[in-house]
Amino acid sequence: MxxxxxxxxxxxxxxxxxxxxxRGERRSDAVELTEQTGLGEVYLTxxxxxxxxxxxxxxxxxxxxxxxxxxxxxxxxxxxxxSVGPVPLSWVVVxxxxxxVVYAAARLHVRQSERIERDFTDLMNRQQ
Numbered sequence: 204m205x206x207x208x209x210x211x212x213x214x215x216x217x218x219x220x221x222x223x224x225x226r227g228e229r230r231s232d233a234v235e236l237t238e239q240t241g242l243g244e245v246y247l248t249x250x251x252x253x254x255x256x257x258x259x260x261x262x263x264x265x266x267x268x269x270x271x272x273x274x275x276x277x278x279x280x281x282x283x284x285x286s287v288g289p290v291p292l293s294w295v296v297v298x299x300x301x302x303x304v305v306y307a308a309a310r311l312h313v314r315q316s317e318r319i320e321r322d323f324t325d326l327m328n329r330q331q
Contacts, residue, residue: 246323246326246327250319250320250323253319254316254319254320257312257315257316257319258312258316261308261311261312265305265308268304272293272296272301276293
């Protein structure tokens with residue numbers, strides 16, 4: 204019989220870019236936030252600005268209403284002289300009606316603030 208042919212030599216296959224830098228692991232936005240990097244600072248600033256806008260909107264709404272009441276009583280003497288039974292209407296409005304309005308504004312502020320924080324947390328978790 205004929206000589207058996209020797210088995211083929213083993214060939215090692217390597218990537219042509221063996222010394223190329225490996226892409227680093229992507230850092231999550233939550234890590235950026237906790238390590239207080241520049242990107243984390245941008246996220247935190249955006250959260251604080253959104254909450255500040257909400258607080259100012261509620262404050263201007265309630266403050267505008269509370270400052271408008273004395274102006275109403277000053278500019279319209281008939282309303283200032285009106286009474287509910289033996290109690291002047293201005294006392295009823297300032298002493299009774301204002302509190303539910305302030306309470307509703309406070310509830311609105313808390314609910315919207317929690318929504319802003321929930322959206323921010325969802326954004327941080329989605330980025331991971």
